[in-house]
Amino acid sequence: MQKSKPELQTEIKKRIAVTKFWDKVFLITGLLSTLVGLVLLFTLMADLFVNGFPRLSYKFLTSFPSRFPEEAGILSAWVGSFLVLLVTALASIPLGIAAGIYLEEYARKNWLTDIIEINIANLAGVPSIVYGLLALGLFVNFFKFGESILTGGLALALLILPMVIMATREAIRAIPNSIREASYALGATKWQTVQSHIIPYSTGGILTGVIIGLSRAIGETAPIITVGALTFIAFLPTSPFSSEFPFISFKWLLDPFTVMPIQMFNWVSRPQHEFQLNAAAAGIVLMIMTLLMNGVAIYIRYRFRRKIKW
Amino acid sequence: MVKELKAEVKKLNFYYGGVQALKEINLPIERRKVSALIGPSGCGKTTFLRCFNRMHDLYPHNRYEGEITLYPDNINIISPEIDPIEIRMQISMVFQKPNPFPKSIYENVAYGLRVRGTSKRAVLDEKVEKSLRGAALWDEVKDRLHHLAFDLSGGQQQRLCIARALATDPRILLFDEPTSALDPTATSKIEELIIQLKDEVTIIIVTHNMQQAARVSDYTAFMYLGEIVEYDKTDRIFTAPSNKLTEEYITGRFG
Numbered sequence: 001m002q003k004s005k006p007e008l009q010t011e012i013k014k015r016i017a018v019t020k021f022w023d024k025v026f027l028i029t030g031l032l033s034t035l036v037g038l039v040l041l042f043t044l045m046a047d048l049f050v051n052g053f054p055r056l057s058y059k060f061l062t063s064f065p066s067r068f069p070e071e072a073g074i075l076s077a078w079v080g081s082f083l084v085l086l087v088t089a090l091a092s093i094p095l096g097i098a099a100g101i102y103l104e105e106y107a108r109k110n111w112l113t114d115i116i117e118i119n120i121a122n123l124a125g126v127p128s129i130v131y132g133l134l135a136l137g138l139f140v141n142f143f144k145f146g147e148s149i150l151t152g153g154l155a156l157a158l159l160i161l162p163m164v165i166m167a168t169r170e171a172i173r174a175i176p177n178s179i180r181e182a183s184y185a186l187g188a189t190k191w192q193t194v195q196s197h198i199i200p201y202s203t204g205g206i207l208t209g210v211i212i213g214l215s216r217a218i219g220e221t222a223p224i225i226t227v228g229a230l231t232f233i234a235f236l237p238t239s240p241f242s243s244e245f246p247f248i249s250f251k252w253l254l255d256p257f258t259v260m261p262i263q264m265f266n267w268v269s270r271p272q273h274e275f276q277l278n279a280a281a282a283g284i285v286l287m288i289m290t291l292l293m294n295g296v297a298i299y300i301r302y303r304f305r306r307k308i309k310w
Numbered sequence: 311m312v313k314e315l316k317a318e319v320k321k322l323n324f325y326y327g328g329v330q331a332l333k334e335i336n337l338p339i340e341r342r343k344v345s346a347l348i349g350p351s352g353c354g355k356t357t358f359l360r361c362f363n364r365m366h367d368l369y370p371h372n373r374y375e376g377e378i379t380l381y382p383d384n385i386n387i388i389s390p391e392i393d394p395i396e397i398r399m400q401i402s403m404v405f406q407k408p409n410p411f412p413k414s415i416y417e418n419v420a421y422g423l424r425v426r427g428t429s430k431r432a433v434l435d436e437k438v439e440k441s442l443r444g445a446a447l448w449d450e451v452k453d454r455l456h457h458l459a460f461d462l463s464g465g466q467q468q469r470l471c472i473a474r475a476l477a478t479d480p481r482i483l484l485f486d487e488p489t490s491a492l493d494p495t496a497t498s499k500i501e502e503l504i505i506q507l508k509d510e511v512t513i514i515i516v517t518h519n520m521q522q523a524a525r526v527s528d529y530t531a532f533m534y535l536g537e538i539v540e541y542d543k544t545d546r547i548f549t550a551p552s553n554k555l556t557e558e559y560i561t562g563r564f565g
Contacts (some may be wrong), residue, residue, distance in 0.1 A: 108370060180408040182471070184368055186422040186478065189398035197419070199413060307458065308412045 011271020046175040048287070052280030060281060065263065069274030074282050076233040077263035080149070081218055081289075083237060083252060084259055087153020088217050092161050093210055097199075099161075099208075100168025105194055117245045124162035132226025135284045140227055147228030149237060150253040155223045160213030171202035204304025211297035215290045221261040229264040260286045315381050316341040316512040320549050322376040322388070324354075324361060328488045331357045332342075335376070339482070344504060344513040344560075346527035347542065348520060350559065355516045356406075356535040359445035362387060376431060382483070399426065402475035403484040407491045408467035409457065410459035410474075415451050418459045418470055422478040437477050444510075445473035446503050465479040465496025472503065476511075483507065485515040489522065502528050520560055524548050532556045 061072025107113045135155030145151045173240035175198060183193040237255035240248060260282060318338040324332035332354050335534060340343055342558075347355040364387065366372040378387040380400075387397050402422075410418050419438045428434060438455070442448040447469040451462070459470055468488060475483060485504065489497040504513060504526045517523050523530050531541040532553070540553045551557045558564055 020422060075433065166489055176409075178407060179411060181368070181406065182409045182474075183410065183421070185363060185365065185398055185403040185405075186425055186474070187395050188421075188425045189395060196424075197411060308460075 005296075007154060023046050028062045029120055029306055045287075048280050048283050051277050052282070052284045055277050055281035056284060060278075061285070064265075065232055066234075067304050069278055072267075072278055073274075074263055074285060076236060076261065077258050077260045077282065078285065078289075079236055080229075080233070080257035081259040083149050084156060084224070084257065085214055086216055087150060087253070088156040089210070091154055091157035092213065095157070096164025096210070097168050097206060100165045100172065101194060101198065103165070104169050104172040105190065105198060120162050120165055124166065125187055127222075128159055128220050128221040129226060131155055132223030134158065135227045136224060146254055147230075147256055148254045149257045150226045150231055152224050152257060152259070155227050156217040156220060159220065159223060160210075160217050163213040163216070164206070167213070168202065168206050171205025171209070172198055174205065175201050201308055204308070207303045207304075208297045209292050211300070215293040215297075218259075218289060218293070219286065220262055221259075221265060224262060225261055227245065229262055230256050230258050231262055314336075314341040315339065317381060317387070318371055318379045320379065321379040322358075322361065322374070322378060323373070324357060325368070325373040326357075327371040327520045331536050332361070335360075335538055337531055337541060339512060339514060340529060341381075341506055341512050341560065342510070343528040344508050344514045344515060344526050345531065346514045346523035347514065347531050348518070348523050348559075349522075349533035349539075350564070351518065351532045356486055357531050357536075358533065359486055359514060361404050361514045362482060362484055364388065364397045365403070367394040399478065400480060401482045401484065402478060402480035403486065404468070404471050404475050404488050408464055408471055409471050410462075410467050414456045415459050415462070415470060416455040419473050419477050422474060426478065438473075441473040441477040441490060444476045444507070445469045446506075447473055447548075463496070465492050465499060468492060468500060469503065470494065472507075473499075473512060476507075480511060482512045482514060485513065485517075487516050487518060490518065494558065497522075520548075532559060534559070 044266075060073045061078070062075050065077075066072040066077050078097060084298060103113060103116065107116075132155055135158065139145045139148060139151040139154050179197055179201070180193060183197050189194070233256065235251035237257060238249060240250070240252055263285070264279045264282045267275040267282070270276075315338050318449060319335050319337040319339070322332055322335040323330060335358065337345075347358060349355050360366055361374060361378060366374070374388040376388070379385070380387050383393060387401075409442060411421065413421075416438055419441050420434045423434060423437055428437075432475065439452075441446060442451060447466060450492075451457075451470075454461075462470060468491075472488075488504075489500050492500065501522060503516065506530075507513060515523075515527065527544045529541065530538045530544045530547040530556075532547065534555060540551060540556045542552075547561055549557065552558060
């Protein structure tokens with residue numbers, strides 16, 4: 001039976017009202033879900049700041065750990081973190097970029113490269129302690145690097161290598177093929193093309209990936225404990241500069257070390273309340289370091305994006 | 311006047327894997343003239359053009375048969391014994407969409423020379439200026455040579471790509487639908503440029519715009535389904551084609 005016109009109109013209005021109701025329901029659910037995350041993060045940060053901020057001082061940054069909480073500092077921890085990250089960066093950047101370039105620009109696309117691709121993606125998801133075990137077996141027991149900065153740095157390098165490779169590949173894939181063809185059409189060889197186009201135009205993306213990888217590495221604890229970092233260190237590694245020829249020393253690579261998260265873990269596990277405050281203060285420093293690194297990554301991405309638009 | 315050939319295509323077949331894209335192509339390329347390749351989409355004109363600088367070698371499973379002889383040295387461009395890089399050093403290409411490098415205007419033009427190992431500033435400066443003048447771009451960019459090439463308009467970018475291709479003194483200049491991404495004003499500038507350039511270099515141009523072929527070229531080849539249907543002087547092709555198919559295409563009845 002045909003419905004009359006006003007009847008039809010009321011039906012449509014009802015329909016719209018129902019749909020709009022569900023619209024609102026979803027809006028509120030979405031908003032609440034977002035707020036849960038934000039509020040939790042904010043509470044966490046506020047708690048950390050309230051507890052740790054009073055302990056932050058120049059002295060805190062320049063003192064070794066001590067059994068007296070008010071004299072304890074994070075000097076050996078942040079120096080350790082810095083040196084370990086240095087090794088990580090020096091090892092993972094060239095390896096990761098070279099592997100990424102090889103896979104994108106040189107390797108023929110076949111089942112073998114497909115398997116490699118799947119494996120690299122899987123490696124990025126392997127729990128970090130497994131990398132610690134690998135590093136323990138390979139660098140400590142086999143290569144006899146000891147429980148050193150070198151071992152720690154290389155363990156973290158393995159951990160972030162898949163990330164660097166994937167960031168490199170993605171950045172390279174973003175370069176339009178017409179740019180490669182333009183270069184080849186001018187008579188450039190593969191290496192000339194890679195050197196003067198592929199690498200420079202993907203630098204922004206690669207660096208972003210590297211820094212995000214490093215900012216994950218700086219917070220890693222499990223693999224570092226596995227390779228045998230100490231939890232209490234009251235001295236600095238050998239200085240890389242020496243007064244005698246050749247003025248540069250690599251002895252620090254083989255020195256024992258600790259890193260920020262381990263120092264925090266050590267303090268948290270003590271019964272005295274004052275040590276908990278130290279842990280919070282160290283947490284603030286660690287978080288600032290991570291945020292700074294992420295900030296640099298965002299800035300680099302911005303700089304490069306501004307110059308290159310495909 | 312005796313015709314002088316720059317290149318000659320003899321019995322060229324080309325395959326993308328198992329698919330034959332070009333069939334038994336024979337074509338003379340006159341020296342310092344503009345030869346146009348026209349035909350409907352998918353007829354193989356771009357595929358054919360890309361044989362001249364061995365672009366197909368960049369991708370796997372492509373195969374050439376036959377000969378493209380480059381005169382006067384009588385080398386076969388598509389011979390597997392000849393390094394494609396050696397060919398690309400002598401035969402330049404301008405692409406469909408302007409594709410400048412995200413570098414400065416200067417570095418874009420200088421890149422071909424740098425690839426060849428030229429790094430002397432004076433030589434580069436001179437070549438860059440000469441090429442930009444050749445591409446009718448010098449006056450517009452001489453004060454901002456070190457600005458990014460992306461700051462130029464589309465038409466300027468395409469003329470920059472022409473300058474980049476000219477900088478290496480090519481023996482043949484290939485144009486692959488060079489104006490299809492440009493507005494009418496920029497298009498007519500490029501067309502004027504092509505007519506000027508033929509005094510110095512042999513040109514092959516692919517175009518899907520028949521008026522363009524009529525305006526700029528001396529010879530025209532009409533391609534259909536991977537074959538050359540007809541080849542003749544441009545004015546003959548457009549006024550008195552001998553093949554029925556050609557006539558139908560140029561009068562707009564298909565394609």
